[in-house]
Amino acid sequence: MGDAALGEEHAAKHWTLKLALIAITLAILSMASTMVGTYKGIGPEDLVALVKGDLEGVEAGVLKYRIVRIAAAIVVGAGLSASGLALQFVLRNPLADPYLLGVSAGAAFGVLLSYLVAQSPNPLLVYMVAFISGLGGFGAVLLVALFMGLTATGLIVAGVSVSYVMAGLSMILISRLIERLPTAYSWLFGTVAYTGPRELVYTLLVVATGLAIIAVLSSQVNTLVLGEDVSKSMGTDPRVLRLTIAIAASLTSSSLVAIAGPVGFLGLAGPWMARLLVGSLFTRALPAAILTGGLLSLSSDTTVRLLASPGEIPLTAVTALYGGPILFYLTVRSGRSL
Amino acid sequence: MMQGTTLPDCDIVLEKVSIYLGGEGVIRNVTVRMGPKGFHVIAGPNGAGKTTLIKAIAGVIEYNGLIEVCGTKPRLASRHIAYSPATPSYDPWARVIDVMEAGVYRARRSLDPGEAANYLKRLGLEGYLYRRFGELSSGEQKLVDIARSLARNPKVLLLDEPLAFLDLRNQARIIRLLRELSRITTVVATMHELHFLDFSDQVIILDKGSIAYAGNPRGVPLDLLAKIYKTRISETVIEGKRYILPIP
Numbered sequence: 001m002g003d004a005a006l007g008e009e010h011a012a013k014h015w016t017l018k019l020a021l022i023a024i025t026l027a028i029l030s031m032a033s034t035m036v037g038t039y040k041g042i043g044p045e046d047l048v049a050l051v052k053g054d055l056e057g058v059e060a061g062v063l064k065y066r067i068v069r070i071a072a073a074i075v076v077g078a079g080l081s082a083s084g085l086a087l088q089f090v091l092r093n094p095l096a097d098p099y100l101l102g103v104s105a106g107a108a109f110g111v112l113l114s115y116l117v118a119q120s121p122n123p124l125l126v127y128m129v130a131f132i133s134g135l136g137g138f139g140a141v142l143l144v145a146l147f148m149g150l151t152a153t154g155l156i157v158a159g160v161s162v163s164y165v166m167a168g169l170s171m172i173l174i175s176r177l178i179e180r181l182p183t184a185y186s187w188l189f190g191t192v193a194y195t196g197p198r199e200l201v202y203t204l205l206v207v208a209t210g211l212a213i214i215a216v217l218s219s220q221v222n223t224l225v226l227g228e229d230v231s232k233s234m235g236t237d238p239r240v241l242r243l244t245i246a247i248a249a250s251l252t253s254s255s256l257v258a259i260a261g262p263v264g265f266l267g268l269a270g271p272w273m274a275r276l277l278v279g280s281l282f283t284r285a286l287p288a289a290i291l292t293g294g295l296l297s298l299s300s301d302t303t304v305r306l307l308a309s310p311g312e313i314p315l316t317a318v319t320a321l322y323g324g325p326i327l328f329y330l331t332v333r334s335g336r337s338l
Numbered sequence: 339m340m341q342g343t344t345l346p347d348c349d350i351v352l353e354k355v356s357i358y359l360g361g362e363g364v365i366r367n368v369t370v371r372m373g374p375k376g377f378h379v380i381a382g383p384n385g386a387g388k389t390t391l392i393k394a395i396a397g398v399i400e401y402n403g404l405i406e407v408c409g410t411k412p413r414l415a416s417r418h419i420a421y422s423p424a425t426p427s428y429d430p431w432a433r434v435i436d437v438m439e440a441g442v443y444r445a446r447r448s449l450d451p452g453e454a455a456n457y458l459k460r461l462g463l464e465g466y467l468y469r470r471f472g473e474l475s476s477g478e479q480k481l482v483d484i485a486r487s488l489a490r491n492p493k494v495l496l497l498d499e500p501l502a503f504l505d506l507r508n509q510a511r512i513i514r515l516l517r518e519l520s521r522i523t524t525v526v527a528t529m530h531e532l533h534f535l536d537f538s539d540q541v542i543i544l545d546k547g548s549i550a551y552a553g554n555p556r557g558v559p560l561d562l563l564a565k566i567y568k569t570r571i572s573e574t575v576i577e578g579k580r581y582i583l584p585i586p
Contacts, residue, residue, distance in 0.1 A: 094431065222440040225429040226486075233396040233496075234443045235416030280429060281436040 015278040015288070022291040026298065030074070033302040034066050038309035042066075072192040072200050073301040073315075074294040076260045079207045081270025081293020082286060083249035086214045088271055089221050089282050090242040091152045097267035098253035100156065101246060104262035105163035105170070106137015107254065108188060112173040115184045126187065127199045127258045131206075134254030137166060142246070150239055155246065189314030190263030192301055203255040210252030214245060214286065221245065221282045264316035266293050269323030276330040296323055347374030348408035348418055348493035348524055350395055355403035357390055357547075364390045365401070366547040372540065373494075373524030377516050379535060379555070380528045382544035383567055388528040389424060389498055391544065395526065396421035396496050407494055417444040420492035424499040424528075426483040430472025434458070437471055438486045445490035457485040462511060476503040484512065488519075495519065497527040501534075513537050532563070532571075532582040556580065 035042045039062045049055040050063055083098040091100075099105070110133020114121045121129070141155070141162045148154025174181065186194065214221075220241055223231040228238040253267070270293030271285070278288045300318035307313065350372040357365035365387045372378040380388050394401040396419060397412030407415040428437055438454045451467060458466050461481045466474075474482065480503050487495060500516070501509050513534055516525050520539065535541050535555040543551040543558065545566045551558055563582065564571045570585040 092429070219443055223443045225432040225436060225440050227423070227427050229393065229396075229398045229423055230421060230426075230441075232398045233416060233419060233421035234441075234445075235397070235413060236443075275431065279436050280432040281439050 015284055018277055019288055019291060022288075022295055026074070026291060026295045029295070029298055029302065030070050033070050033298060033305075034063060036302050037062070037066060037305045068195060068197050068200055069192050069301065070298060072195040072203075072259055073298045075200070075204060075207055076192060076256050076263055077266050077270060077293035077295070077297025078290040079211065079252045079256045079293070080263070080267035081274070081289040081296075082211055082214060083252045084267030084293075085271035085274065085282070085285055085289040086221065086245045086249050089224050090238075090245040091156060092224065092227075093152065093156060095268070096156070098249055099163075099262060099264075099267065101159045101250055102137030102141035102162045102166065103134040103250050103253045104137075104257055105166040106140070107131070107134035107257045108262060109133060109166045109170045109173070110136065111187055112170050112177070112184060116173055116177050123194065123196050123199065127196075127202070130187075130258035130261075131254050134257050135250065137162065138246075138250035138254070140166075142243075150243060152242065155242070186312065186314075187261040190261040190316045191304075191312055191314060192260050192263075193304075193312050195259045199259050203259045206255035207252050210248045210255075211290070213248040217241065217244060218283045218286055225280060225282075260315070262316075263297070263319065265319045265323050266297055269319070269327050270296055272327055273323075273330060276327075276333075296326075348415070349373035350494065350524060350526065351404070351406040352395075353404040355391075355394065355401050355405055357387070357394055357399065357401045359390065359399075364547050365394070368403075368544075368547075368549055370542055370549060370552050372526055372542075375520060375522065375524055376539035377520035377537070378524070378526045378540045378542065379538040380526065380542045380544060381530070381532060381535070382550075386544040387547040388544055392421075392496050392498050392526065392528055395494075415494070418493040419496065420445070420487035420490040420494070421496045422483045422487045422498060422500065424502060425476075426479050428471045428479075428483075430470065432471050433468050434463075434471065434474075434482055435467050437482065438489055441486040442489055445492070449489055454485075454489065457489045458482070460488065460515065461485050462508070477505060477508065480504060481508065484515075493523060495523050495525045497525070499529065500527050501529060501531050509534075532584075535582060536580045558582070 031047065034047060042059060042063055046055055046059050046063055050060065055063065080098050084096065087096040087098060087100065088094060107130040110129045111126055114126060114129045118125065141158045144158035144162055145154045148158065220236045223234050223236055224238065231238050271289045273292040274285045274288035278284045296319060300315055300322055303318050304313050304315060352368055352370050355365055355368045356363060368391065380391060382388055390399065393399045394405060395407060395412060397416055405412055408418050412419065435451055435454055439449050442449045455467050461484060463481055463485065466482065471479065484497065484500060500512050504512065516527065517537055519525055535558065538555050540553065541551065541555045541558055542549060543566065550566055551562060560571055560573060571582060572585050573580055573582045
């Protein structure tokens with residue numbers, strides 16, 4: 001018990017303040033981010049004009065594109081972060097992330113297959129294929145895990161092994177379609193540059209459903225830090241809880257992978273930033289993870305536009321470059337025994 | 339959830355309870371009643387079925403026969419029950435406050451940090467509220483978990499080896515606390531510390547899954563204990579209390 005512990009005490013008491021600060025930063029960054037990109041002619045007055053409904057010409061087109069892109073970035077970050085947090089709790093594994101249960105490997109395989117079958121698949125087709133094959137990957141993991149009694153370890157082992165099998169199949173597909181790879185490539189590394197407004201709306205509906213399920217169950221998920229026996233003694237059913245959360249998290253992340261590809265690290269860095277900021281009570285960490293994930297994702301995509309335009313850098317590259325050091329700093333700051 | 343001013347007393351009734359784990363009979367045909375109120379100790383050698391029995395009463399594992407807690411099945415009485423496992427294997431990154439807040443699920447609406455600190459204080463844990471569970475010693479983790487159990491305001495308190503890992507001062511503290519609680523709560527504890535048997539109201543001795551003795555702690559025959567534990571056992575009386583001890 002020293003200064004460090006007192007500091008944590010202070011920190012824990014002001015968790016609502018922290019969340020408010022992150023939310024305000026996210027709002028300011030969202031507005032500033034509309035002015036970042038290849039086209040430099042957008043200013044604050046254009047935002048006002050767009051709200052009033054009298055913005056026309058190039059500015060209107062560019063601004064609308066950027067708003068979709070910003071919204072996509074936030075939703076991707078928030079959704080992956082919340083799903084990752086939920087899976088860390090129900091699988092009782094600090095390294096769990098939303099892709100652990102086969103979603104990204106399944107989606108990647110499906111999308112590559114669609115490029116092989118159709119010469120140049122349209123965006124809506126790619127979206128649908130990614131969403132459905134992402135869920136298919138999760139379904140395969142669930143099936144394998146059933147043989148191990150749906151335990152936490154069973155789900156993790158099934159997730160890793162099924163993902164490897166599908167990644168192997170994907171590699172074979174890649175070698176078959178090497179000349180058409182440039183278009184598939186941008187999806188495979190993750191980006192919100194090509195997210196269409198229609199697909200974004202579909203995804204929003206799915207993410208809202210997934211997060212609502214997780215939020216409703218959050219006080220039950222809380223009890224899982226105490227282990228399955230104690231949680232069960234309080235009247236929960238850990239097996240059903242784990243299954244329901246796994247389904248909600250995989251539904252959410254499949255729909256996100258469908259608009260942005262398998263963007264990496266958000267689902268692991270977002271939850272941990274949240275846990276290190278507000279502690280490991282799930283009901284508190286969930287809103288925090290939504291905000292930290294959204295902020296990390298939008299900061300990363302704004303940086304992509306700032307540095308790479310004209311052109312693109314994979315979003316995963318930047319989330320990792322930002323998220324890694326931030327996570328490292330928070331870990332060192334928050335204590336000795338992590 | 340609302341209840342009148344007079345809370346019902348909660349007893350625990352077991353009738354012909356048998357439990358099979360991996361096809362093997364771990365608990366065989368156990369019939370016993372505990373409470374309402376009182377301090378009930380479940381003793382017996384390693385592997386006798388103590389943990390299995392307390393888990394069944396806590397609603398954690400399946401059983402054959404009848405178990406009633408507060409007049410209903412254990413799973414339906416969960417908001418009246420607090421269960422503390424022998425070795426709490428909690429998320430090492432969770433802080434003590436997280437553990438305690440998560441622990442009141444279904445028993446009460448919320449637990450503010452001040453109240454949590456009061457429960458910790460009763461166990462001699464001042465300034466522990468924001469420490470991480472993983473950085474505590476085994477004994478401290480036990481004490482935190484007993485504080486977490488108390489925060490549920492349970493009518494039935496089920497403790498698996500509450501004295502394990504504790505130093506002498508804390509062992510005495512827990513025995514005093516359990517006696518005090520037993521005036522308003524049905525307290526059940528599995529224990530290897532036979533020297534504290536005389537501080538309980540009822541002793542249940544398990545041998546290979548069956549009850550070898552159930553009743554007043556004063557009446558536990560030494561030769562029975564020696565036979566069950568397969569070792570030499572003696573007793574001494576200090577301040578009017580009987581202390582049973584192994585002779586190495």
